[in-house]
Amino acid sequence: MRAIILTVGDELLIGQVIDSNAAWIGEQLAAVGVDVHRMITVSDEESEIRRFVRESLQDASILICTGGLGPTHDDITKEAVAAEFGVGLERREDIIERLRERFSARGRDLPNSAYRQADVPEGFHAEPNRRGTAPALIRQWEGDESPRLLALLPGVPHEMKEFMRSAVMPRIEDMLQDGVVRRKTILSAGLVESELKDRLEGVEDRLSGQLSLAFLPNVSGVRMRITAHAESDDEAVKHISELESWIRERIGTYVFGEGTDTLESVVGRLLTERGRTLAVAESCTGGLIGSLITDVPGSSAYFRGGVVSYSNQAKWNVISVDRDTLERHGAVSSETAEQMARGVRTLLDADIGLATTGIMGPGGGSDDKPVGTLWMGIANADGTASEHVRLGNERETNKQRAAAAA
Known part of the structure; x- marks a missing residue:
């Protein structure tokens, strides 16, 4: 299943903010076997947002869009998406009430500008934001060949991550069909990439269209990502385990961890x-x-x-x-x-x-x-x-x- 990640914001294009969201989202999608086809950054212009939403949904089953859900005049993502889908915006009283409670708990009145964050495109589910003010907006539907999902998420990283974990990834996992893809990352330190490849001579003979190995060097070492495609989860885990054992036998203590270890x-x-x-x-x-x-x-x-x-x-x-x-x-x-x-x-x-x-x-x-x-x-x-x-x-x-x- 193919996905595209769309990031909205002029601040990203002029270098004021570094886009760490797309990389993190890509990692989460890859971990469950979703093919991230493209990452796109666009400006805060309605025509640009509409164009890339339209083109992305023609190329992929999943589109995850971050940014542009705030209360200011340049936060126009949901307005652009609503226009592209040909629907209106509904101001939700339940969201307004949650916003009032949030501001009241801090001894403040709800600003007039915050009411915009209660506007939801018709046909979208609004997921409450437990860490901020803007809800996530999610729409699922049946496409011509496969189910589709569009998620509009806040650009604030900790809010985005919470929505991805609690609302988006469970929906994506339910969409996945026809076999499984599993990945595991082994972490090494003390060997540069060329030295590592020398120690793993012959690994190509163990790889196939269903089993692959990628080397991902960084300043602290080299990550080795094993990817297995199989008919069942047990079969995928077996293929990964066999290759992992072969790798560990050859580089020994240079392996210091796996996954998200540091x-x-x-x-x-x-x-x-x-x-x-x-x-x-x-x-x-x-x-x-x-x-x-x-x-x-x-x-x-x-x-x-x-x-x-x-x-x-x-x-x-x-x-x-x-x-x-x-x-x-x-x-x-x-x-x-x-x-x-x-x-x-x-x-x-x-x-x-x-x-x-x-x-x-x-x-x-x-x-x-x-x-x-x-x-x-x-x-x-x-x-x-x-x-x-x-x-x-x-x-x-x-x-x-x-x-x-x-």
Whole structure:
């Protein structure tokens, strides 16, 4: 079954807002076997919205549209859709009452402009918004060859996601027929895409029109997405399981998780299971590792804290790196990385100390220590160790890769 995602808003076209909605929606649809055929961004113009709604519903069974449901004059998505379907707008008293209750709970009167959000195109179902004001508007009908669905959703990401989970995806799953498509994503770190492909030599012989493998590299590693088409769910799961086992046998510990796992969540889970605590000393990553760790709910149970020891003074004054070490070996060295890890472990009374020091660019490199040089140190009750990694030339990407590597 084919779907198209339509995003409405001038702010997206001029770069004021990044469209993260379409990527997230595409991921949800792909997970249940829907083929996302196209993603389109259009301006806040009725003629443009009408044209792309019309063309999209000719090409796909599912059209999901986000944005343009607010109370201001440029929020015209439902007006454009109503015009395209040749229906009027009905002002719903039940929606007005919910809006009054929402505003009243905050000690405010309902603004006149908010009444527009109670207008619903005839023939559309209005799904109440528990996280905002604009309801989702959904229409289903029987097409010439297959059932159709059009969903108009707010552009606010957390509202859109709630509607997708509670109202849109259950309807789409009911529409799916004629076999199943299942996907599973395996997450790896520590190998670049070319190295991964070398280790998985011969995988093409295991693939077919019903079983495919896609490599999806990012700054923290490579995601491997397995897709199986089968007559039954059990058969699809069997095909995925067999290929996953074959992959894991060949890359072993480079696999750190699956699905929506992240490096930081997996590290947190391992620390919790083993009853260990962690402290970090960051130079070149500037606090990014600590930020990632604390993105995980409950991280206070295992994360003691961090020190951004960016300057040499911070290294010797705060985490007790020897001045002699810095003068003899430099801030970017295995010796300094190990002393940073040992120092922050002692300072914050943690089981494990982790440290990063490097040259992220664009300047600051030398023949001996070029841009992209990274040293990582680790310390625990058994001693200290360090590891060297060579990154690229782009500063922001280097910082992200350094945090992931550590």
